[in-house]
Amino acid sequence: TQLLEQSPQFLSIQEGENLTVYCNSSSVFSSLQWYRQEPGEGPVLLVTVVTGGEVKKLKRLTFQFGDARKDSSLHITAAQPGDTGLYLCAGRGGDDKIIFGKGTRLHILP
Amino acid sequence: DAGVIQSPRHEVTEMGQEVTLRCKPISGHNSLFWYRQTMMRGLELLIYFNNNVPIDDSGMPEDRFSAKMPNASFSTLKIQPSEPRDSAVYFCASTLLGYGYTFGSGTRLTVV
Secondary structure, eight states: OOOOEEEOSEEEEETTOOEEEEEEOSSOOSEEEEEEEOTTSOOEEEEEEOSTTOEEEETTEEEEEOTTSSEEEEEESSOOGGGOEEEEEEEEOTTSOEEEOOOEEEEEEO | OOOOEEEOSEEEEOTTOOEEEEEEOOTTOOEEEEEEEETTTEEEEEEEEETTEEEEOTTOOSTTEEEEEEETTEEEEEESSOOGGGOEEEEEEEESSSSSOEEOOOEEEEEO
């Protein structure tokens, strides 16, 4: 069974600080996605990474896919209150099913 | 584009009653997924359809759960009879190429 472990589970930091959250697995994924979910809503896709070592940037968010395609990280520069939410990583396995990690709940204090 | 539409947004029902959740995927998407989200277990895949055909229902908890997709624009998830442990937020998602899902806003189900 493929599992995705996300760390930390909870993170509360001050506005303006930098942070990194992690998504790790012992399995190889053909692609990996990051989503952000706000209370009362469904997850919203932020980015998909496909190639080992790939780095994608979305404004102040930087996503990296591990060389072996087993792990990923999300780095946020100069966090803002609007970044608050649940960040989910999701990996696509060989059977084309996408499994989700349990998420990192991020709270940015103004 | 109205996105993935789920109904109802909230459902409160008594144990033993039948519950039906509905989903309208994005037009043109050929795969549809039902997920359940709880604090303890996170997002769990229940079942998914490709071109209206159920492909994998191994995540469906037990026989009380059933899902149908009679056409490309509609799917239902039914729980009969419902139990308190079924309380969760149920999401429907659709995709075309499988590299990213579009989720609905979910149905918050409470079984008392």
